[in-house]
Amino acid sequence: MSRSPNRRGRCVAVAAVSLLWLSAALSCSGGDPSSERAAAASTTGEFRTGPHGGRLLEDGSFGVELSIYEKGVSSEYRAYVFEDAEPRDPAGIELEVTLHRLGGRVDRIRFAPRGDHLVGDQEIDEPHSFDVEVAARADGREHHFEFASYEGRVELDAEQVAAAGIEIATAGPATIRETVLLNGRITPDEDRLVHLMPRFPGVVRSVHKRLGDAVAAGELLAVIESNESLHPYELRARLPGTVIGKEISPGEFVSSDREVFAIADLANVWLALDVYRPDFGRLRVGQRVRVDPGDGRPPIETTIAYLSPTGAANTQTLLARAVLANPDRSWRPGLFATAEVEVSDEEVPVAVATSALQRLRDGDVVFLADGDLFEARPVELGRRDAERVEVRAGLTAGQRYVARNSFVVKAEAGKSGASHDH
């Protein structure tokens, strides 16, 4: 009988061997691929969650669970109260939550009972990133909690900011000049344009002016011999200008419904601009226009003189007109020009550099700077020009923001999510 314990012992030895083999060689799990670098998703760290998914704060037997309840676009604070980990009636509990946000804004939220919980009296604006102070009063005892709840907050010291080429500026009032860029053509001033037709049909005896000749008022243009007028009659210029059209040659028969000369006074020319539909409402007579001749000469300024009451059916455009002084005749009718119309020139209370804008979660944001801390602020934008953009909401005058290389801050805030997927 003494064999059996012995054999058992040996079996154990064999088993131990196999176990060791197995444990050493095969159950070695992939464990810790050192290349993997865990990136903390939130800077806030771990906390206890309550049954409603919120943060559970406890002080002795008193417990309160704070959760931000998102209902569609807006969100509110809800608080559930516990006594010895058991839910209790929230009536009679005084609760106040103070949110300290980056940039100095402080939200004070008071709570009132509603059903089995307390509800905050104001909406919580995005971003939900703040230092939270909770003061509760229950059964005559005070409870105080403090915690940080940051979202997308980035810390960069001065050295890092400089190295990354980040520039910080202060939001404030600015003049925003909105412009509309339009294509147009130079046309003669139609008020100073004459189309000459012979009074009587006849044979042209002589022609005295050529295309492009300057003419004075009353100057002889051509002589026509007509059967109706019975003797040759003279065709004279009615106003001073330049011959811009001529369809008459000596010996030719001209009829009285044919235009033979077009004479325009080119001291002023018109710029006919095509305005596209989205810009209709923004144009007014009198707005300033910068016209680029497109041939290297400097642009000149004028104003909108006329807006057509009708539109063009095929292009769905509207005609706008500006008058250009043309002392040296360098604006030649028929040529194209581009014009920049200043449609508004307004002082706005808060504006930021357009290079500050980034997009985050399908909205525009500006990164607020407060010391070494940076945080995205969703902004509602108004008017803009090439350099500046009006901020209607989300940022107040005097707040500092990232004006240049704001992408770096966005990248830093979002880097925990950056991954290399194949």
Next chain:
Amino acid sequence: MLEAVIRFSLRRRWAVMGLTLLAAAAGAWSFTQLSIDAVPDITNVQVQINTEAPGSSPLETEQRITFPVETALAGLPRLSYTRSLSRYGLSQVTVVFEDGTDIYFARQLVGERLREVSAKLPPGIEPELGPIATGLGEIFMFTVSAEPGAQDADGRPWDSTSLRTLQDWVVKPQLRNVPGVTEVNSIGGYVKEIHITPRPERLIAYGLSFRDLLDAIARNNRNVGAGYIERNGEQVLVRVPGQVADLDEIRRIVVGHHAGTPVHVAEIAEVGPGRELRTGAATENGEEVVLGTVFMLIGENSRAVSRRVAAKLEEVNRTLPEGVVVKTVYDRTNLVDRTIATVEKNLVEGALLVIAVLFLLLGNARAAFLTALVIPLAMLLTFAGMARARVSGNLMSLGALDFGLIVDGAVIIVENCIRRLSEAQQERGRPLPLAERLDVVADATRQVVRPSVFGVMIILIVYVPILALSGVEGKMFHPMAITVIFALFAALVLSVTFVPAAVALLLGGRVVERESVILRQARRSYAWTLDRALRWPASVLVAAVLLLVASLAIGSRMGREFIPSLDEGDIALHALRIPGTSLTQAVEMQRSLESAIGRLPEVSHTFTKIGTAEVATDPMPPSVADGFVIMKPRSEWPDPRKPKADLVRDVEAAIDRLPGNSYEFTQPIEMRFNELIAGVRSDVAVKVFGDDLEVLRILGEEIAEILARVPGAADVKSEQIAGLPLLEIDLDRAALARFGLSLEAVQEVVQVAIGGWVAGQVFEGDRRFDLVVRLPEDLRADFGAIERLPIALAAEAQTDASRLHPPRAGPTPARAFVPLGAVADLSIGTGPNQVSRENGKRRVVVSANVRDRDIGSFVAEAEQRIRDGVAVPSGYWTTWGGQFEQLESASRRLQVVVPLALLLIFAILAGVFGSFRHALLVFSGVPLAWTGGILALWLRGIPLSISAGVGFIALSGVAVLNGVVMISFVNALRREGKGVSEALREGALTRLRPVLMTALVASLGFVPMALSTSAGAEVQRPLATVVIGGIVSSTALTLIVLPVLYRIVESRTRRRG
């Protein structure tokens, strides 16, 4: 049988020596044939299909290219699975075949299917097969750069476009033909293009559309052949050249006419060299460069090929213009040479130590020398075997070779021969004549040959389970197991043929066997200890059991690591940025990253590939950068012994403060493997399959949230499939209808204006450059300009235009236009970053690692929670994957194979002794031997790994070997009629020397390895540590516990008997 072999070797000793020499020569020749690489190749059999889709967003790429390609591949023979990735401008389908499929066969199959599918793809889209290379293929990288102040032919400083042109047309064509090179891939700089950039207002002014411009260029840039004519017996070819020769000719192309006045390209557009819309960039030490990567053909010898490439580059450098240099930035030869140096060092040190130990303990230099000879001989024979079996030499296979173990068998035989020879001499008082000497050697060999042969065979068997591993583990460890098996087998053969023959030949004359002082001292104290131990067997056993339990407890709590990471010396560094990061921004960020790393004293240089190269072997978005940090040789470091981990920490510290980057550290080859295998690299992964990307994204996020809450979960990540900023130009169909415009016409304008359109090519000798029409750069990026893009209206609309437009004089526009903004809404949003598919279905991966918990229970719990917590809509499903799959399959195999191997070992032991009891006795030594190994690992803080496991295997071999030798000797003494105690004492004291010798040889031989920091150290360190620690406990066991156990077992048997 063995005896016959020994007798034969002794009789034909010269022949045996000659044969050995021949075999050694064959081995030496094989070494030159051996493909030597740094690490084992773990790439699966795969074919990459890359399809470029210029300008297409991920969704379009997937819909129009990836899907048809993938569908066409279904049902290929030996297909394992397909996966695909659709990114901006690129579709990559990877077809993975079963292991063992011939790569050329696989490529041919894929090629055939691609020909069938090409009709279904959009015009001009051409799928291409990736290079015929494995993860070890990227053997050589170089940069093309200009020296400061160097100027090109026109006297301008070299820019990245002209450097890229040199790379594409001078460097690459030469390297491509180097034997063994399958591809040279370029990244960085800009491919030269000729840009024709029309100003929209001029198009409007002349009434011309983008299409008119494209057509005009296409019609005016063609050479035509017109056959031949015969003239006076001569055949004359007719040719009508029309290709534009230079930029001026392009400028003179006529686009339209106005009343007989031609409008030339020059009137409406700028013409000049421009930059492509590139998908990748490269930097070196903070500067933008052009980078080339040489891919080695599958199965080539990386050392030979990279040497050829380096030689070719020397030549290329001479052909480059002055001031432009091609510089090597990564050369696999370095790593391979270091691998070889490690093996060489092991060989030499091992041999020296073995000689020293043998000389000290045997007191006979000749014997020591001939035993040590076994090491190089076994090595050469191993090379021969490896070359025949096409196993590559690398850090795993050669670095883990254990020379102490190889000579063990020979040591035992030589020791016994010497002892017997000197005994015989003393007995007779004269040197032995040859015949007697042969007899003594034969007898002495026979006496110990069975135990030593069986000992080696047992070690061989323990390695067999490793051959049962499959997949990545299999590819990683097979070469090692095969090499060790070859080496042991060679040593085994040598110890029964060459060793006795050499002993007989070399140990003529007086055999000196001096018991050294150390040994005499050792023997005296051993006798004392053994007596005490035999007197108090119970306390010995209790102590042994306690030790065992303690070490088991420690072992169960030690860290684990499945696949050791082989140190390649250099660091590869993924810099990851948020999706949507532009290439320019990424280059800027990489610049500061590289200069920060460059300041470390150990770093030689750094270079980076950002985004995707010309051949998309690794399709990365611009937000991902593959950085390489190349180290100086260790001798140039401030502290040459600094561990790699510290260095990585230093690098991390240097770059951690740079905002906007997150990092992953790996190594160049490892990184390439990861890219190619691209399975999920985390422990577990949930793959969600389905149709709608948005639904998949939400499901992925929900599952990630649930996974993160399961205890033990770490690094939970959901694949980023969204987040790519997208400017969407939504066309208003009603507005289009009002203007009589077709959707396509408007799309084309946007495509040409922003994306650019290749209108033809310009030839400069052999070089050819695309002629691209697109908006001037300043307008392309301007949303306002995009909104004002002129869309030409159809001709019939013009007539009523002239009627209604008030101004009567002056020309009316030749053609009416509307701005894009009038028919489309521009909005910026985010779209899919990439679309991944697996086996023909869209997929999102949620990955997680598991810490402090076994994966099986984690998966079970997570699965339950997901089932409860996530409502998976119909048509969507989830599967589990990740490393744990491989782990499970490996465990299942090993659960069968390991017990089988153990059984086999036991059977062999039982066969040796003809007794189960003795077999078990010897077997019981294994766990005790392991206690020392575990303790040693624990003390040095090294985790359990396969490499440590190999150490345990070797250790078991030594333990069994010593046990067998000891027990069989004692048994022999008892057969001579001695009593148990007497036989035990005499046997144990006689075997002290061989036991100590094998122990010392094995452990001292490993000391350099245990302390090593050179290439291969991470494989060798755990192994050497285990063996050294284990040898101590194993020797103690063999010498003390084994005799005690033997006596207990034997006395009981006898009492019962």
